[in-house]
Amino acid sequence: MLDRKQLLSSTIIAGLTAFIAGPAFAQTPPPAPPPADDNQVEAVVITGSRIKRNEFTSPDPIQVIRAEQGRLKGVGSTAALLQSSTIASGSPQVTSLISSAFVSNGGPGVETVSLRGLGANRTLVLLNGRRAGPAGTQGSVSAFDLNVIPQSAIDRVEILKDGASSIYGSDAVAGVVNIITKRDTDGIELETFASQPEKKGGAQYRGSLSWGKTFDRGYFNISADYFKQTIQRNGNRKYTGCGEPYTFRPGTGERTDPVDPRTGKYQCRDLLYDQIWLYDGNNFSGRDGKLQYDYGGNLGQYIPRVPPGEAANYPGLPPGYFVVGYDDPSLAVADYNSPFNLKASLTPRVERTTIFSQGSFEITDHIELYGEFLLNRRASKTDGYRQFWTYLYTPENGDPFNEGFTGNYILSPTIATDRADNGEKVTYGRAVVGLRGDFAGVEFLKGWDWDLFGQFSKSKGAYSQDVILQDSVYSADGRSNNGSAGLFNDNSIPRPTASCVGYKTPIGKLDCVDVDWTSPNFLAGKLTPAEEGFLFASETGHTVYKQTTIEGSTSGDLFSLPAGKVGIALGFQYRRDSINDTPGSITLSGNAWGSSGAGITRGKDNTKEVFGELGVPLLRDLPLVKRLDLSLSGRHTDVASYGADDTYKIGLNWQVFSSVRLRATQGTSFRAPALYELYLADQTAFLSQRTVDPCIRWQQNVSQGNIPQRVADNCSAAGIPGTYTGAGSSVTTTSGGGKGELVAETSKAKTFGVIWTPAFANLNVAVDYFDIKVSNEVRKLGADQIVYQCYNSETFPTDPLCGLFARNASHLITNVRDDFLNVAKQVNRGIDLTVSYARDLPWDTKLTVDLQSTWQLKDTIALFVDNTVDNNGDIGDPDWSGQLNFSLVHGDWTGFWGIDAIGKGSDAEDISDLSANGATGYKVHTEFTAYHSFSVEKKFATWRLLAGVANAFDEAPPAITQNLGQSNTEGYSVLSSQYDYVGRRFFMTFSTHF
Numbered sequence: 001m002l003d004r005k006q007l008l009s010s011t012i013i014a015g016l017t018a019f020i021a022g023p024a025f026a027q028t029p030p031p032a033p034p035p036a037d038d039n040q041v042e043a044v045v046i047t048g049s050r051i052k053r054n055e056f057t058s059p060d061p062i063q064v065i066r067a068e069q070g071r072l073k074g075v076g077s078t079a080a081l082l083q084s085s086t087i088a089s090g091s092p093q094v095t096s097l098i099s100s101a102f103v104s105n106g107g108p109g110v111e112t113v114s115l116r117g118l119g120a121n122r123t124l125v126l127l128n129g130r131r132a133g134p135a136g137t138q139g140s141v142s143a144f145d146l147n148v149i150p151q152s153a154i155d156r157v158e159i160l161k162d163g164a165s166s167i168y169g170s171d172a173v174a175g176v177v178n179i180i181t182k183r184d185t186d187g188i189e190l191e192t193f194a195s196q197p198e199k200k201g202g203a204q205y206r207g208s209l210s211w212g213k214t215f216d217r218g219y220f221n222i223s224a225d226y227f228k229q230t231i232q233r234n235g236n237r238k239y240t241g242c243g244e245p246y247t248f249r250p251g252t253g254e255r256t257d258p259v260d261p262r263t264g265k266y267q268c269r270d271l272l273y274d275q276i277w278l279y280d281g282n283n284f285s286g287r288d289g290k291l292q293y294d295y296g297g298n299l300g301q302y303i304p305r306v307p308p309g310e311a312a313n314y315p316g317l318p319p320g321y322f323v324v325g326y327d328d329p330s331l332a333v334a335d336y337n338s339p340f341n342l343k344a345s346l347t348p349r350v351e352r353t354t355i356f357s358q359g360s361f362e363i364t365d366h367i368e369l370y371g372e373f374l375l376n377r378r379a380s381k382t383d384g385y386r387q388f389w390t391y392l393y394t395p396e397n398g399d400p401f402n403e404g405f406t407g408n409y410i411l412s413p414t415i416a417t418d419r420a421d422n423g424e425k426v427t428y429g430r431a432v433v434g435l436r437g438d439f440a441g442v443e444f445l446k447g448w449d450w451d452l453f454g455q456f457s458k459s460k461g462a463y464s465q466d467v468i469l470q471d472s473v474y475s476a477d478g479r480s481n482n483g484s485a486g487l488f489n490d491n492s493i494p495r496p497t498a499s500c501v502g503y504k505t506p507i508g509k510l511d512c513v514d515v516d517w518t519s520p521n522f523l524a525g526k527l528t529p530a531e532e533g534f535l536f537a538s539e540t541g542h543t544v545y546k547q548t549t550i551e552g553s554t555s556g557d558l559f560s561l562p563a564g565k566v567g568i569a570l571g572f573q574y575r576r577d578s579i580n581d582t583p584g585s586i587t588l589s590g591n592a593w594g595s596s597g598a599g600i601t602r603g604k605d606n607t608k609e610v611f612g613e614l615g616v617p618l619l620r621d622l623p624l625v626k627r628l629d630l631s632l633s634g635r636h637t638d639v640a641s642y643g644a645d646d647t648y649k650i651g652l653n654w655q656v657f658s659s660v661r662l663r664a665t666q667g668t669s670f671r672a673p674a675l676y677e678l679y680l681a682d683q684t685a686f687l688s689q690r691t692v693d694p695c696i697r698w699q700q701n702v703s704q705g706n707i708p709q710r711v712a713d714n715c716s717a718a719g720i721p722g723t724y725t726g727a728g729s730s731v732t733t734t735s736g737g738g739k740g741e742l743v744a745e746t747s748k749a750k751t752f753g754v755i756w757t758p759a760f761a762n763l764n765v766a767v768d769y770f771d772i773k774v775s776n777e778v779r780k781l782g783a784d785q786i787v788y789q790c791y792n793s794e795t796f797p798t799d800p801l802c803g804l805f806a807r808n809a810s811h812l813i814t815n816v817r818d819d820f821l822n823v824a825k826q827v828n829r830g831i832d833l834t835v836s837y838a839r840d841l842p843w844d845t846k847l848t849v850d851l852q853s854t855w856q857l858k859d860t861i862a863l864f865v866d867n868t869v870d871n872n873g874d875i876g877d878p879d880w881s882g883q884l885n886f887s888l889v890h891g892d893w894t895g896f897w898g899i900d901a902i903g904k905g906s907d908a909e910d911i912s913d914l915s916a917n918g919a920t921g922y923k924v925h926t927e928f929t930a931y932h933s934f935s936v937e938k939k940f941a942t943w944r945l946l947a948g949v950a951n952a953f954d955e956a957p958p959a960i961t962q963n964l965g966q967s968n969t970e971g972y973s974v975l976s977s978q979y980d981y982v983g984r985r986f987f988m989t990f991s992t993h994f
Helices: 002-021 067-073 078-083 096-101 339-343 470-481 529-535 675-679 698-703 709-717 783-791 800-804
Strands: 062-066 123-127 154-160 175-181 187-197 204-215 218-229 275-280 286-293 321-324 345-347 349-362 367-382 386-389 409-417 422-438 449-468 536-561 564-582 601-622 625-639 643-657 660-671 683-687 731-735 745-756 762-775 805-807 813-817 825-841 845-864 867-870 880-890 893-902 929-939 943-950 985-993
Touching (some): 067 154, 067 893, 078 154, 096 345, 536 601, 601 675, 698 709, 800 845
Parallel strands (some): 731 813
Antiparallel strands (some): 275 409, 422 449, 564 601, 745 762, 762 825, 825 845, 880 893
């Protein structure tokens, strides 16, 4: 808090001091204000209203981001430009990194914007003031993908920072992002951009070519843009390539991470690989430790082959195998960091090609024809890796293939594989055709205008993925039983006695291959071509999302009051959405091991709306009331799948005197469930107990730091033994759309603001308080999260999540219900500060300082009425974020310094920073983090050159302790959208006009 207060106060004080210390302001009048940021003679329609006005006379809090600002920072994409704004950077965002690392709406590679942390589904994105249809892959497409519009086509972005469903309709719960494209191109423009990191991976390249012509009755622009992002792998950066536990000794701060004696360095802990888990052959009870092959030939220097004095409790082993993980020294030599992890994508390869055109033509002096056309194609590729496993017998129990293992045991070889890639190809098209004009010849409608347009967008995506064939796994571990029920499925435990060669798998109809599961090569992921062809396959699914919109509106002045003219806008909108998602054939058949079987998601919805808006001047030119205006808006929405609802908004704009203005708004918003939330095809999955149940071996896992103490305590309270193995049948999970069950989300938003624009300086200061409450949010939690959050809950076992799954008398989880559901409420409250200052300096130099800052005062989610989670200030959800930009312009030269700052975060309110015995300390906080960008630009007669450096001081993402159950990590770094994982990079932009 101290750091950010100092940053803010020093910035404002420095600006004011520079002004006071400079020449007398009466001698140098302040420069003209920028068009979108200050009062203007001519009113225009801006985001937040359909009545003509401007930003500093609107009751709505609006932030303007110019593409030029991103250009000076070295920002290469629309997504990065928007997600770095303070209204977004203080909350989790879906970047290409995040959507590739986690299951995200819209599929891997998608990039969206979420205002106030309320989600991309609750943030409406407009393109030139008109709703833009969604894009992406898989059955959960619902939000606009920022990949489809290149930064080179953008002039500015106007962000309405409160709810606006009464103006724009459904989804405008958290606010509205209006992307406004360039339209002043005359001639040919060529621009190239390159961003090259110091280290390998994460480079970006872009080139664009535009042509435009303005003529007497209109204009026409067309541009083509190509963008490429190179893959960045986990191993390309130290902080993402080694998952150090990152633990400390309380009091001294000395690192207590285990040191791998084979390397002399802190042990890298990611997914275990080349391991064989052990179970008793009679009752399936687990054994401490796992079997590991000695690939380096030196394990015997550090540990015995079996725990001392415990040989009778472990199987006889083939040469080269050791028991690891039963105590600290043996855990330090366990193989965690697979080479496949180092080669896996942190950020995907991305290529985008875009054509965008727009134009208008005056048919008559009173009617104008206009249109837009956008065509975008994105191809992204992610290199992944994963674990898979099976259950086998030792030869003594009838399996002749696991030679060298003796005793009555069950073996579960766990393998890491890099056959886990996915790729996407998405083609997005959008066309707009409209007419607008005035009511020529109609005297009583003089000064009124009208607008009628139609819009159609279509997203067509193909998504491919590597899968593990479930019937091949079953056949390979069932041997001669030809995939009949085996240890993987239930407790019948057949005794395989012969090769499976000659049999065919029941679904894939593949010739069965005897897989040598326990061989060192197989455990290390080095499969033979025959094994790979038998166990793995690739599939491709297809998604089509269409949106058709017809909208008409008219606006003008109704009559005059003593304080001014009463403005009005009226209109209607009809919208039709449809989705058709067909997963790949393997997923459709339920034959993807470790994944859900999914059906075809197909549905459509129609929305009909009418809306109106009034701008009423109440008072003018009175003491302490230079101007007082009231704005009113309302909308009636009728959604075919849900029903009807009404929203409203009231705004008050009070100009106290020339330099001080107060503004306030209150309104309601509405979001009907998205198509995928309604129509997602029923999915049934049979998941391993190990992937769902955090109580398996909870005693060992809590001692090794793999689960939080609270989870272990609640598992114990539930009567689950500390050595419980989860052996037995798989977990049946069911999920689907909620048509007929879900209700619409509703929200109420309030804002209060004060704007100071003193006459003695070119200074604008705006402070806005916001308070948004969303009710009946629609969410799908995931089977593993339902169970995990139940046991990690402070209200266990009465937490409602605990009622969504069941255990039997043997403690096995039998089923989990994971449908979309309406949760109780989400609240987001805070303060925005905007400061803009400009000053002429000696030697024909102009200084501009811009500050954007957001304090988040409250961010809570109540999954159910009696279960509220406070996320404010958590890691990944900081309670403060800010941007500070300085620019100096001297003739044809421009110098720029930009700072993007993220406040501290801490999970200390949710988890302890000490182990149960107090001997080990955990780092559960992130530091104040700032990224600095510098650039210099020189303009020449017909071209200009910009060069700079981003993340100039090579600031790494904050490090935190692993496996505490609260925050995600990659390597030893927190994995969150606020932070930069590329590092220092140099960028250059060349542009020319002729």
